[in-house]
Amino acid sequence: MAWDFETDPEFEKKLAWMRDFVKAEVYPLEVIASEVDDGQFLRLIRPLQEEVKRQKLWATHLPPDLGGQGYGQVRLGLMHEIEGASQWAPIVFGNQAPDSGNSEVLAHFGSAAQKEKWLSPLLEGKVRSCFSMTEPNTPGSDPTQLSTTAVLDGDEWVINGHKWFSSNGMIADFLIVMVVTDPDAAPYERASMILVPADTPGVKRLRNIPTMAGEHERFGYGHAEILYENARVPQENLIGRPGEGFKIAQARLGPGRIHHCMRWLGVSRRAFDMLCERSLQRQAFGGKLAEKQTVQNWIADSAAEMQAARLMTLHAAWMIDKQGPGAARKEIALIKFFGAKVLHDVIDRAVQLHGSLGYSADLPLEEMYRHARAARLYDGPDEVHRQSVARHILGGYTAPEGIWPREHIPTRREAARRKFAELLEHHTANL
Amino acid sequence: MAWDFETDPEFEKKLAWMRDFVKAEVYPLEVIASEVDDGQFLRLIRPLQEEVKRQKLWATHLPPDLGGQGYGQVRLGLMHEIEGASQWAPIVFGNQAPDSGNSEVLAHFGSAAQKEKWLSPLLEGKVRSCFSMTEPNTPGSDPTQLSTTAVLDGDEWVINGHKWFSSNGMIADFLIVMVVTDPDAAPYERASMILVPADTPGVKRLRNIPTMAGEHERFGYGHAEILYENARVPQENLIGRPGEGFKIAQARLGPGRIHHCMRWLGVSRRAFDMLCERSLQRQAFGGKLAEKQTVQNWIADSAAEMQAARLMTLHAAWMIDKQGPGAARKEIALIKFFGAKVLHDVIDRAVQLHGSLGYSADLPLEEMYRHARAARLYDGPDEVHRQSVARHILGGYTAPEGIWPREHIPTRREAARRKFAELLEHHTANL
């Protein structure tokens, strides 16, 4: 593969098809979404999903034995960039969170029995799932503070804790819950993931948490607050081995961040297109907005930053494809905070250019703006990713020799004179 | 650099050799430079240049018939990144400005006679050259304001004008001067480049202009102010055809910007290494600086920005290699202003971390900082490049259909209901 992230012509055709399809069939859903009910909406979505399956582009993140195409992260990334342009595209392409991530977890770490019982119906669209990790009272980025616990009592796990921002929690049929199973282990080996049927006694689903994102709880989407009070599940509901919770989370989130960043670029591109179009149409103070230097700065900076985020993300994807996700940890952390800022900044400029129209819900910009704010928070706040990059770089760091002259007192001059004599001799000898 | 833009293994070996060579042989020159005279310094440089020639890495920007290796811009870029780490490396590798650019101009646009008379001795190191374009009283980015003129009188060009920041002007043997030859032509077709021997009567070399970069006029380096007062040169001294001045300048500057940006990354990397090393060594308020979050932010942001600038620059280089410099004009303009900011920001953080030591000349950081300020100005200020990117994007721009719903009055609702009915029918028909 050329490092420009060119892919083979056949796959390029797939991407072209996706772009046309999203524009022709998915964009129109946006105007309709708020005017129809869930049932009506599903009747519109279903045939589009069928078409995607016919194109063999359905749920491509899955392993080939489950229907995926064995695409690596670069290809998946390019697909997610296209899907990012419309909030309804992931549903149409079988990639909607949290089901997509949960199906990956089960595909890679689930037992045969778990796959049969939970994964199959999930892939068939018969059940829905929730990912329940974040806690209201502890920072998710610090593993030592996770407070929800599962204690083995006979052959059952007894779960107690308080979670929120559990995606799809109110309507899911089962939940994958992050719990401490061994509080005395090393920080990143304390937790496990456990499958919990939603109707388990003791699972109290309190509410969908209202957020800046506003009401878009259609199709069950929403972030639930859930109490686990002595909720009991069979021992075999633990996914993988005890203590593997963070390992699985990392595997789930790593490539997921590539997908996030690429979808952000799809969103950014759309905002950028609106920025460009408006600047060419709107007149003010004797000229098009496109002729104002501030607007030109916005366009140029947006173009540069989007290009930067795009190349960095595809590069990280390429590293995963070549060397595995472990090798790209720094690169993935980089794009998480860098990309989230680009997303915000491009949308922010588009809002500003559109003035009151940009602030109104007549355009999708204001919704993009609200959603973009979350990008600096979910999957860990910027601050944690920056810290993680710095630690990654500094861990075992040794400075290249000779990068700066160590003597800062005047003895350096004498050293220089000595060095000169040596060098001269050395070269003379060599000539 | 296996982790990154791979080139073939043989070339990777060349790069590895360069890195070692620069560290072992070029870095030491820095401590010596201020302690020896020009003659002594040249005695140190000469054997290094010979070694570079033996390695077939000398002046690789030239076409193969003049000794280049036919490396494209990606490979040249990777070499310049290494050379950027030390201010003396370009001399050692036959890439010092402005001789490198001038030799390219003559190689690509010079007549056979010009090549023989000027290019050959230049490549042999027997003469030195100057590039004389910038004017004190006109903005270089606006072609309509160029004020130095050449008028044909018989078979001689008579040149009049005022230039400054003419690199190497005080010590050059000949100058390539940008002059208006046809003031009535289209803006970008008014100017030509003319070869002017330095000893031509009427060429008044006033001074080397003192700048923020400080005194580093060793080996003739410096930015001269020059008056041309009825300076006469033969008609055949015009390079290319009349009116091609801006075309040649563009050809000279395009790839040159790739090289600049890659050298900036070499500088940035060195500052970054000093940032990392110091943060691990220095204690303050009960911990290493590396443990302070501000410092971690600096390291993470620097890593992200350098990665962004690097990928963008190599991507632009790759576009030139694949489709020619014309295809990459936007990309080259992007990296010029984006890269110049990264360069400054990384160095600035390193200065700040080192405190008074960073401000002192005991470290190379303060010199890097002063030089970096020029990067936002030469070859056109940031503002002009941003404007050029915006115009490139907006020229002939058409917004993708459907990116936003055009109706913002409530008629949209009705439209949505109609659309829903249509879609439903459409899908039903298709199923």
Place this chain on the structure above:
Amino acid sequence: MAWDFETDPEFEKKLAWMRDFVKAEVYPLEVIASEVDDGQFLRLIRPLQEEVKRQKLWATHLPPDLGGQGYGQVRLGLMHEIEGASQWAPIVFGNQAPDSGNSEVLAHFGSAAQKEKWLSPLLEGKVRSCFSMTEPNTPGSDPTQLSTTAVLDGDEWVINGHKWFSSNGMIADFLIVMVVTDPDAAPYERASMILVPADTPGVKRLRNIPTMAGEHERFGYGHAEILYENARVPQENLIGRPGEGFKIAQARLGPGRIHHCMRWLGVSRRAFDMLCERSLQRQAFGGKLAEKQTVQNWIADSAAEMQAARLMTLHAAWMIDKQGPGAARKEIALIKFFGAKVLHDVIDRAVQLHGSLGYSADLPLEEMYRHARAARLYDGPDEVHRQSVARHILGGYTAPEGIWPREHIPTRREAARRKFAELLEHHTANL
């Protein structure tokens, strides 16, 4: 008045009373607002308003003959800072937009008849008003593009046009509409303000425009889209003289911007308090958030920026009080864009520190964040205010003599030597 903006002790007591009152009586309204209906809410508000009237703090922006206290802008500003802390405070203190501004317009520019007919019932709370200026298809900052017109037909104005973001438009009893009455006049003398009863035939109130601010249309608040189609009103409904529209708008908006900026500071302060409190309570990675340097930077920068915005706003208020609003035009433009950025940045940091909680509607931060985005747009976007400041400064600008040495060619040296001789002589003569 001391320039620290200390006021007399008696007024300081008023402010202290306001602070306590807002905390004790207004804050609690916030939790209740979403749980009660309009009627219930008004029953809660009414007694608070009565208390404010007893304190002689009701609608203090009005002239003394209408019940105001003759407070200047500094005092009003300090009051608005306190009111800014809660969205319900302006209603409680008789300062809610757009009624407050509209009542000022009528108080200062209305005829006796207009005052009797419209202002009196407005002050008594018997009717509500709308300000209808912004147009969907023209930039509000460019007076030459205003497209809504009023043409005199007999003794009636016939109004045609399309407005939106007309505050309170859907529930107002009358509207103050900005219309072009003399399209051939100088740009800022083309428009007038006309009083239009809401039930005038031809006034088509289409909808409240949904915005990023979300649904807070309680008590009639909202931004309406309105068509004026041959709406006829009596000639005497014009406010002031024909062509005074922009003059009145300026008078209405100037002090209004002081009030905006001070309310923003009230909002910022509350977000800042949440930032501080949370940083002291929350633990992560082995320490309080307050001990992380990033958080300390946020607190320090917020403190500095709030201090800057506050002093600049009070200083502008002080200039208005001393020299009239005309004298402070540059200062008011400065605080508009400077203050809007501070508002956003402080809230943004508080959101980030609170993580998912900050993004949720469980805290007021997410609402503040959405509202803050509008501050960079209403009353003119940042870009227009920056431009206006620059033009104000550059209009009639003359550089102080001697700020830089005019000769940049080496003749300066000679000049310096001459100057030295002169000076020496001059001083010697003087000693």
Place this chain on the structure above:
Amino acid sequence: MAWDFETDPEFEKKLAWMRDFVKAEVYPLEVIASEVDDGQFLRLIRPLQEEVKRQKLWATHLPPDLGGQGYGQVRLGLMHEIEGASQWAPIVFGNQAPDSGNSEVLAHFGSAAQKEKWLSPLLEGKVRSCFSMTEPNTPGSDPTQLSTTAVLDGDEWVINGHKWFSSNGMIADFLIVMVVTDPDAAPYERASMILVPADTPGVKRLRNIPTMAGEHERFGYGHAEILYENARVPQENLIGRPGEGFKIAQARLGPGRIHHCMRWLGVSRRAFDMLCERSLQRQAFGGKLAEKQTVQNWIADSAAEMQAARLMTLHAAWMIDKQGPGAARKEIALIKFFGAKVLHDVIDRAVQLHGSLGYSADLPLEEMYRHARAARLYDGPDEVHRQSVARHILGGYTAPEGIWPREHIPTRREAARRKFAELLEHHTANL
């Protein structure tokens, strides 16, 4: 400055005189400085100093008994703003560092004997002084790491250590040295200041450290590196009481920071004037630079930021005058980092607008730019001041009650309903 912080009319006259004097007599020194030798320069300076003394504006920072005028910090600040416009003004007004600070130390903390022996000749200009605090191997902001020690041996202090950036060190007649005298005391009570005659055996003055500021060692100015090797001075050379070193430093630096910040504003104003003037003179791409929106943004932002820094600094000065320096510690820390950034940003924009001319030494901008970089480092780096502000704010912080609703689980709704009932009852009872 009637438009601003008014002082009494008589003092305003003094300021007006200063402004004229600096413009007429001090600016011209700049072009001359590099062309004459020290002796010649002093012959030019001396009569100006005499004129300043006649105006009773000489060394006004001193207490009245030593010739000061009893001006508070607001007045001193306004004077320093004017002096800041030219690097030679502080010498002319008797305020040059480090003598001004050292004389304050001796005036406020010196014994009668110290005053007679050291202060008197210093004020008479017969001797010069050095302030020797910074160490190359320890961060100056962390008191626990100070490594230079003084041990009492009989009735002599024996000093050992390594200092640098000791202002005026190479030419001073005596040095005030910061040393650890009680290593076991509380962190801020370990150090003392001791007077050391420059000719004391063991005082090894190694060199003036070259810095980004370049060569401006005229009149002895420079930053020396000094070794103290068993340097012995009489016991009575300790200033104040043992352990008061940091207390004296704080007293020396606090008001000094006001003066710094005001001088920075003088520098900024001059750069700003050059920015404005050039924008009106220079044409590019069919219009004045003043008509480009980017340039307008620079002017508007510079105006806003300078206004912010100025009001904040004068406000801090006013607090010192009213409540003593202790009360303004937070305010002084704020302006230190806020002001240093404004200084850099304004100069940076002026450099950018002037292009190659701005980068050249033909204008004072490039020198301003280099000096401005130090402002973020001396007297403590930005990071330390930010940390200090945050700690000041958070120390003993208690959040105002009621700023946010504590219940984030749905019990809030019930609480709200209860609260509503209560309030209603409460109001009803009150009506």
